[in-house]
Amino acid sequence: MNKEQALLKDYTMGNLKLKNRIVMAPMTRSRANNPENAPTDLHVEYYKQRSSAGLIITEGSQVSKKAVGYINTPGIYSKAQVEGWKKVAQVVHEEGGKIFIQLWHVGRISHPDFHNGELPHAPSAINPHVKSFTPEGFKDTVTPKEMTIDEIKLTIQNFKQTAENAMGAGFDGIEVHSSNGYLFHQFFNKCSNIRTDEYGGSIENRARFLFEVIDEIKKVMPENRIGLRFNPSMHGVSGMIVDEETIPTFDYIIKRLNEYDLAYIHLSEPFTNVSKVPYAETHIAKRYRTLYKGAIIINGNFDQEKGNKIIAEEFADLVSFGKLFISNPDLPERFAQNAELAKWDLSIFYTPGAKGYTDYPSMLNRT
Numbered sequence: 001m002n003k004e005q006a007l008l009k010d011y012t013m014g015n016l017k018l019k020n021r022i023v024m025a026p027m028t029r030s031r032a033n034n035p036e037n038a039p040t041d042l043h044v045e046y047y048k049q050r051s052s053a054g055l056i057i058t059e060g061s062q063v064s065k066k067a068v069g070y071i072n073t074p075g076i077y078s079k080a081q082v083e084g085w086k087k088v089a090q091v092v093h094e095e096g097g098k099i100f101i102q103l104w105h106v107g108r109i110s111h112p113d114f115h116n117g118e119l120p121h122a123p124s125a126i127n128p129h130v131k132s133f134t135p136e137g138f139k140d141t142v143t144p145k146e147m148t149i150d151e152i153k154l155t156i157q158n159f160k161q162t163a164e165n166a167m168g169a170g171f172d173g174i175e176v177h178s179s180n181g182y183l184f185h186q187f188f189n190k191c192s193n194i195r196t197d198e199y200g201g202s203i204e205n206r207a208r209f210l211f212e213v214i215d216e217i218k219k220v221m222p223e224n225r226i227g228l229r230f231n232p233s234m235h236g237v238s239g240m241i242v243d244e245e246t247i248p249t250f251d252y253i254i255k256r257l258n259e260y261d262l263a264y265i266h267l268s269e270p271f272t273n274v275s276k277v278p279y280a281e282t283h284i285a286k287r288y289r290t291l292y293k294g295a296i297i298i299n300g301n302f303d304q305e306k307g308n309k310i311i312a313e314e315f316a317d318l319v320s321f322g323k324l325f326i327s328n329p330d331l332p333e334r335f336a337q338n339a340e341l342a343k344w345d346l347s348i349f350y351t352p353g354a355k356g357y358t359d360y361p362s363m364l365n366r367t
């Protein structure tokens with residue numbers, strides 16, 4: 001493969017050798033439409049097709065029944081789920097790829113329909129006023145139940161247990177989904193966390209849940225196989241609102257992560273234009289490059305040119321691509337050849353079956 005491009009150069013992440021700097025971003029595809037919400041042979045095929053990525057990060061996978069918030073998303077807490085994931089990890093390794101699983105808890109983005117009528121759990125009882133993707137279609141979110149200390153401790157243990165399950169399933173590592181308006185993000189931001197105990201109030205308290213989760217997870221797996229995902233300037237999406245303490249909270253978290261030997265932090269540039277949003281940071285990679293000494297994966301609307309540029313400029317070490325990987329299973333090869341890219345079809349991102357999932361051809365298979 002042509003190694004001239006920055007994206008195509010290999011990279012050593014901790015003790016893991018990646019064949020290029022092209023990461024497949026985690027993407028929910030809602031194909032685990034079976035009673036166990038276990039990965040199937042279709043998942044095996046989908047990830048196999050994309051194993052030329054330097055690193056695959058799987059779709060968000062719930063850490064418990066309570067963590068779910070979308071239809072047909074896989075978990076990693078039950079035996080059947082672990083068995084399904086084993087086949088995925090195995091095939092990616094057979095193809096010479098590397099794969100982390102994303103561990104997920106949606107918190108208040110869930111809906112009572114997923115919990116026999118009981119309320120979703122969140123740091124505080126504040127409705128995000130967005131939509132939840134339920135078995136009966138999109139529904140308004142509700143006011144969640146404020147988690148008790150015992151429920152917080154149990155959730156921390158769920159992350160620890162599923163990290164252990166992930167290592168047992170043969171994954172190279174895990175990514176904690178501490179991003180995009182879900183449970184961890186709900187702890188970080190004041191718009192969703194008005195707790196007055198040790199998990200709310202100060203910046204340090206709002207970050208506590210994350211650090212307790214990492215400290216538990218590293219008891220069952222190597223620290224340098226743990227990745228964390230953040231979207232500091234997410235605003236007006238999934239109920240998140242940036243305020244004067246948001247960026248200082250992420251600064252605090254990310255600086256403190258220098259005390260750990262993590263695989264990486266995975267950052268998103270703002271999903272929306274936040275240039276006029278007070279207190280938002282418009283240049284995430286640039287800001288956090290100076291604050292964090294470890295590996296940075298950057299994400300958000302990158303293409304080949306922008307990806308090569310940001311690595312060459314050294315604001316990030318790797319770039320993750322989402323939608324481009326849906327429609328271009330052999331994305332690294334296409335970048336190497338400067339080949340044409342296929343367009344994705346939004347209408348079949350989350351529909352069951354092979355259509356829009358495993359039927360995007362690679363260049364070699366095109367007729």
Ligand SMILES: Cc1cc2nc3c(=O)[nH]c(=O)nc-3n(C[C@H](O)[C@H](O)[C@H](O)COP(=O)(O)O)c2cc1C
Nearest residue numbers: 025026027028059060299300301302321322323349
């Ligand atoms: C269909 C779809 C599903 C997604 N699911 C997840 C997910 O499970 N976990 C996550 O962290 N991000 C998820 N995202 C966000 C992507 O990882 C990525 O941040 C976003 O698509 C922007 O990157 P891109 O411009 O390269 O597509 C999803 C995005 C899409 C399009």
